[in-house]
Amino acid sequence: MSEQPAQPVIDTHVILRDGGMILMSQRGSPYGRHRWHMPSGKLDEGEPLSVGAARELFEETGVTVDPAHLRLVHVVHHHQDGEGERIGFFFEATEWEGAPRNREPEKCLALEWFSVHDLPDDIIEYPEAGLLGYLNGVNRLTEHGWG
Numbered sequence: 127m128s129e130q131p132a133q134p135v136i137d138t139h140v141i142l143r144d145g146g147m148i149l150m151s152q153r154g155s156p157y158g159r160h161r162w163h164m165p166s167g168k169l170d171e172g173e174p175l176s177v178g179a180a181r182e183l184f185e186e187t188g189v190t191v192d193p194a195h196l197r198l199v200h201v202v203h204h205h206q207d208g209e210g211e212r213i214g215f216f217f218e219a220t221e222w223e224g225a226p227r228n229r230e231p232e233k234c235l236a237l238e239w240f241s242v243h244d245l246p247d248d249i250i251e252y253p254e255a256g257l258l259g260y261l262n263g264v265n266r267l268t269e270h271g272w273g
């Protein structure tokens with residue numbers, strides 16, 4: 127074990143839910159291309175988690191959420207082979223405004239609603255761990271990819 131302090135990338139993921147449906151985004155960039163995940167992105171330096179999550183949701187989908195209406199529902203500490211660590215904070219939007227639209231077509235191939243009972247088979251493993259942790263509600267922390 128190294129005695130260096132960890133320097134993980136901090137990600138925010140937003141679960142936008144409309145009844146039994148969850149909004150998913152299909153990746154268009156190289157990592158996870160053609161696979162699904164929730165709207166997400168990296169936290170900017172000096173930015174509070176909920177503010178970063180609201181910003182990323184708006185940038186990707188045009189949906190507006192007040193950071194006070196983001197409920198932390200799961201955390202994933204992810205080890206990504208060859209690329210270090212990530213800590214993903216998964217928020218559920220409890221109130222939001224706007225109709226989702228693809229605002230980043232260069233990064234996103236599609237936005238689609240999926241039933242919580244019929245999620246796509248090809249969700250990227252790291253965000254899938256957070257989504258399933260949220261849906262199962264058993265534990266608030268998942269350690270993913272550590273061995």
